Amino acid sequence: MNALVPTVLAVCFVLASVQGVGAQEGACVLEGFGACAVTSTVFCGNFEGVYQGDGTTCPNGGACLVFETCVVMNSIACQIFSGTFEGEGIMCDGACVTGSGCSVEREGDCLGAGGNFQGYFSTCDGACV
Numbered sequence: 001m002n003a004l005v006p007t008v009l010a011v012c013f014v015l016a017s018v019q020g021v022g023a024q025e026g027a028c029v030l031e032g033f034g035a036c037a038v039t040s041t042v043f044c045g046n047f048e049g050v051y052q053g054d055g056t057t058c059p060n061g062g063a064c065l066v067f068e069t070c071v072v073m074n075s076i077a078c079q080i081f082s083g084t085f086e087g088e089g090i091m092c093d094g095a096c097v098t099g100s101g102c103s104v105e106r107e108g109d110c111l112g113a114g115g116n117f118q119g120y121f122s123t124c125d126g127a128c129v
Helices: 004-017 041-046 075-080 107-112
Strands: 026-030 035-039 061-066 069-074 084-088 093-098 101-106
Touching: 026 041, 035 075, 061 075, 069 075, 075 084, 093 107, 101 107
Parallel strands: none
Antiparallel strands: 026 035, 035 069, 061 069, 061 084, 093 101
């Protein structure tokens, strides 16, 4: 496999993970790699992945920090993309502060709603409201 392929795929999955409010996402399996990442059907198809359907998740998936961005994927994909796997079941969300209060959301959803994202894995306990 070309050494550049994992880097290109990682960048695309990172872009897909923060693409914005209302994006339909699901598990994308890259056959032959044993890798799975949550992304849009368009990005999955562009990289000849097998899209598992809207709302699906990766088996044994969890948060992976790749290029300082969090993407939900399995540990195999995280390793391929030289990320830091935070653990199974841990999601890429955090505290989002808006004029109406604080809620735990994905970064793209928070920013799309005009909120102030407090960082991955943050909670509303102690967040400035």
